[in-house]
Amino acid sequence: MTVPEPRRPAVAVVLAGGVGQRVGRGTPKQLIEIAGRTIIEHAIAVFDAAPEIDEVLVLMTPGFTAEVERLVARNGFGKVGRVLEGGASRTGTTWRALEALGDRDCDVLLHDAARPLLEPRIITACAEALRVHPAVEVAVPSSDTIVVTAPGPYGETVGDVPDRSRLWRAQTPQCFRLPVIREAYERALADPGFADRPATDDCGVLLRYLPDVPIHIVPGSELNMKVTHPVDVLVAETLLRFAAGTPGS
Numbered sequence: 284m285t286v287p288e289p290r291r292p293a294v295a296v297v298l299a300g301g302v303g304q305r306v307g308r309g310t311p312k313q314l315i316e317i318a319g320r321t322i323i324e325h326a327i328a329v330f331d332a333a334p335e336i337d338e339v340l341v342l343m344t345p346g347f348t349a350e351v352e353r354l355v356a357r358n359g360f361g362k363v364g365r366v367l368e369g370g371a372s373r374t375g376t377t378w379r380a381l382e383a384l385g386d387r388d389c390d391v392l393l394h395d396a397a398r399p400l401l402e403p404r405i406i407t408a409c410a411e412a413l414r415v416h417p418a419v420e421v422a423v424p425s426s427d428t429i430v431v432t433a434p435g436p437y438g439e440t441v442g443d444v445p446d447r448s449r450l451w452r453a454q455t456p457q458c459f460r461l462p463v464i465r466e467a468y469e470r471a472l473a474d475p476g477f478a479d480r481p482a483t484d485d486c487g488v489l490l491r492y493l494p495d496v497p498i499h500i501v502p503g504s505e506l507n508m509k510v511t512h513p514v515d516v517l518v519a520e521t522l523l524r525f526a527a528g529t530p531g532s
């Protein structure tokens with residue numbers, strides 16, 4: 284059995300560089316207020332309060348960093364060091380965070396600002412897992428059957444129905460020893476093909492460019508949903524009020 288290494292300093296990176304096109308409010312969705320706080324405040328608060336986290340780095344949509352700095356000051360989030368501008372894609376934003384962190388020897392937990400319901404026990408489990416594993420994915424087993432489509436004469440058709448027992452839905456945080464994810468991103472950025480087939484998450488970048496690094500799974504939670512479509516704003520609001528013990532208020 285591997286002996287757990289001593290804990291390294293841990294930086295939570297809140298990825299908030301998107302515009303929320305699918306929610307379609309005309310303002311970045313992470314600034315929508317639900318259950319008394321904006322989505323990004325919910326996301327930062329859980330890391331700011333987590334004993335396993337030493338520092339929080341926020342990457343925000345260009346043009347909105349001052350707004351986030353105001354929210355940070357209003358809440359007294361003491362672990363937030365910097366609020367920087369994000370990149371043009373999620374992976375572009377991650378790369379900006381990795382550049383800002385430089386060559387420090389620390390752990391990094393990359394989290395979607397659009398997931399306001401992260402439970403502290405998941406952060407604890409990730410921090411513990413990083414003492415043994417170089418990379419950690421938070422995921423939940425798929426409750427839906429997933430189909431792979433194939434083009435047909437009248438539109439998409441079902442091409443394959445993979446074994447559901449092996450299908451999980453990826454969540455965040457996705458967590459790494461910093462030098463490991465940094466090297467994966469350096470290789471991705473040196474690959475002219477990376478732009479043609481962009482990655483939708485950070486573990487995907489690691490798997491593609493450093494396939495020998497095992498990615499350990501930490502069980503996520505159905506509560507840890509991502510606000511992606513308009514209905515998710517209502518769902519997240521209901522869940523947050525329920526979690527706070529004030530349903531319907």
Ligand SMILES: Nc1ccn([C@@H]2O[C@H](COP(=O)(O)OP(=O)(O)OP(=O)(O)O)[C@@H](O)[C@H]2O)c(=O)n1
Nearest residue numbers: 298299300301302303304305371372376396397
């Ligand atoms: N350039 C980008 C794009 C996305 N993200 C972040 O990545 C997370 C997951 O992305 P998604 O849900 O797709 O957010 P948006 O890109 O804002 O949504 P949409 O695709 O509907 O525009 C979000 O917290 C989002 O802010 C980011 O940091 N930088």
Ligand SMILES: C[C@](O)(CO)[C@H](O)COP(=O)(O)O
Nearest residue numbers: 373395453454455483484509
């Ligand atoms: C990282 C992620 O949340 C894992 O499920 C997801 O891949 C983000 O995808 P999006 O298209 O940026 O919402």
